[in-house]
Amino acid sequence: MIRHFTNLHEGGQDGLLNLVERALALKAGKLHGRPLAGKTVALCFMNPSLRTQVSFEAAAASLGAHPITLFIGQGTYALEHREGVVMDGAAAEHVKEAVPVLSRMCDLLALRCFPEGKNWAEDKKDPLLAAFRKYATVPVVSLESALGHPCQALADLMTIKERMNPKGKKFLLAWAPHIKASPQAVPNSAAEMAALAGMDVTICRPEGYDLDGEVMARVKAACAAAGSELVVTDDEDAAYAGANVVYAKSWGSLQNYGVPPAASLTSRKITEAKLAQGDDAIFMHCLPVRRGLKVEDAVLDGPRSVVIDQAENRLHTAKAVLLDLLAANTREELCPTSSAH
Ligand code: CP
Numbered sequence: 001m002i003r004h005f006t007n008l009h010e011g012g013q014d015g016l017l018n019l020v021e022r023a024l025a026l027k028a029g030k031l032h033g034r035p036l037a038g039k040t041v042a043l044c045f046m047n048p049s050l051r052t053q054v055s056f057e058a059a060a061a062s063l064g065a066h067p068i069t070l071f072i073g074q075g076t077y078a079l080e081h082r083e084g085v086v087m088d089g090a091a092a093e094h095v096k097e098a099v100p101v102l103s104r105m106c107d108l109l110a111l112r113c114f115p116e117g118k119n120w121a122e123d124k125k126d127p128l129l130a131a132f133r134k135y136a137t138v139p140v141v142s143l144e145s146a147l148g149h150p151c152q153a154l155a156d157l158m159t160i161k162e163r164m165n166p167k168g169k170k171f172l173l174a175w176a177p178h179i180k181a182s183p184q185a186v187p188n189s190a191a192e193m194a195a196l197a198g199m200d201v202t203i204c205r206p207e208g209y210d211l212d213g214e215v216m217a218r219v220k221a222a223c224a225a226a227g228s229e230l231v232v233t234d235d236e237d238a239a240y241a242g243a244n245v246v247y248a249k250s251w252g253s254l255q256n257y258g259v260p261p262a263a264s265l266t267s268r269k270i271t272e273a274k275l276a277q278g279d280d281a282i283f284m285h286c287l288p289v290r291r292g293l294k295v296e297d298a299v300l301d302g303p304r305s306v307v308i309d310q311a312e313n314r315l316h317t318a319k320a321v322l323l324d325l326l327a328a329n330t331r332e333e334l335c336p337t338s339s340a341h
Helices: 012-027 051-062 095-105 127-135 150-161 185-196 213-226 236-240 263-268 297-301 307-326 328-334
Strands: 040-045 066-071 108-112 140-142 170-175 200-204 230-233 245-249 282-284
Touching: 012 150, 012 185, 012 307, 012 328, 040 051, 040 095, 051 066, 051 150, 051 307, 095 108, 095 127, 108 127, 108 307, 127 140, 140 150, 150 185, 150 282, 150 307, 170 185, 170 236, 185 200, 185 213, 185 245, 200 213, 200 236, 213 230, 230 236, 282 307, 307 328
Parallel strands: 040 066, 040 108, 108 140, 170 200, 170 245, 200 230, 245 282
Antiparallel strands: none
């Protein structure tokens, strides 16, 4: 069976922790040589990126692999993923051909595909990612889809572990203002990551901004398994009190899907005063971030912010993912005590 990395839940707690341990070992310089020499990876982007594109290209290159980045529909043909349609629109190629062809030429396929933002029931099926998994004959990696951003979550946990033992610490996922209805991928994966890491999870969001029910069921189950607390609240003071990690993210409402947040919610901006209610809290954000709108400059430029380390860790965790899927023999070298994925 082909192993993929398109979400956190398939690998579970062991999968998450092992990948992060290997990324920490890679950052410490514990792997030598070019274990992916001769391999080729295709990085397929339906949407813009800075960190994800560069981290995977740099990770592949430094491990000896050759990365090919494709901006789908801009230099490649636009792709159709629906079954049985008459292709008389913009898409000139179907994934039924494109993905097997890429699989014959490359050793791994990675895909970024944001949601359309019109119908959550359809978006949450992640149809293009599902089609890549269905038709690929090599491992598939999610570079962010509608439901999750698992590679970001790896870097997030790595960054937390560099500063504290996450078990029993308070992780606050704080909704932040935006001019658009942003995707839920990052908050979904951040909440799941924190729960799997054994943290007490608090999600502070305005009424009407709950995360998807199936995602929350996994977060709840992971918290229950770890014996940790899960709180969903609209009370900012209670949420920030005692927080060890404040993870800011904007996301759109599933009740009013695709509708930008009301202007009245700009008071939700992350400020120094709010952070000060925490327990020497670090400030995290996946980037890119809209300064002044979501977060005060003083927070981003201040000593609590770990956002640049968080971004750097995308590189080390990208290496860990590539090695895990393409060079499993390096696992022992990186972390002799960790179990298989
Ligand atoms: N955090 C993140 O995924 O950044 P990019 O959108 O720049 O890849």
